[in-house]
Amino acid sequence: DSGVTQTPKHLITATGQRVTLRCSPRSGDLSVYWYQQSLDQGLQFLIHYYNGEERAKGNILERFSAQQFPDLHSELNLSSLELGDSALYFCASSVGWGASTYEQYFGPGTRLTVT
C-alpha cells in the first residue's frame, strides 16, 4: 500500500458526460501528479500540482482539468467524454517539487469506461 488513495475504483459512464476523479496524497506529500494509462499509449503524464499550484502540464486535453485543494487532495475533471477516454487514471504523490526529481508513489487507480 503506497498511502495514496483514489476514488472511485471503477466508473462507467456515457459519451458526452462529465466525471470527477479524486486523489488523496500520502501524508506529508505536497505534490500530486495525474497519469492516464491506456493499452496503446502506455503511461502518459497529464498534469502536476504542488501545494495547490499547477507546476507542469503534459498531454492533457482541453476537456480535462484538475485542481489541488488546501487540504492537498486533488480532483481530475473529465468532460464531454469520448469512447477514447476509456483508460486507467492514476494519481501519484511526492514530497516536493523543484530542480531535483522526487520519488513518486502511485495510487491504485480509477478505471474509467465510457460507453
Add this chain to the structure above:
Amino acid sequence: GENVEQHPSTLSVQEGDSAVIKCTYSDSASNYFPWYKQELGKGPQLIIDIRSNVGEKKDQRIAVTLNKTAKHFSLHITETQPEDSAVYFCGESGYSTLTFGKGTMLLVSP
C-alpha cells in the same frame, strides 16, 4: 525528459534465471531513472531508482545500472521467482516530470 525506449516488450524466463530489461533515453539533461513494477489490477510500485551521479545500485535481487554516455539504463533481476511476474516500466526525468517507457511484461515460469 523526452522519449524513452524500453526493450523487450515481453520476456519469459524460468524460475531461478536472471532477467534484464533495457531502456534508452534521448535527453542529456535527464538525471533521475526509476523502475516501477505493476501487477494486474494495481498501480505502479516503485522498486528501485538511480540518479545520474551513480553508475549502479542494488537492492537484494534487483539492481539498476546507468550508462550516461550511451544514454541507457537497465534493470537486472536475479534468481527470478513467479511473484516477479508483472509489467515493469522504466522512467526518466530531468526536472520533476517523469516520462515512461512502454513497459515490459515479465513472465516467470515455475
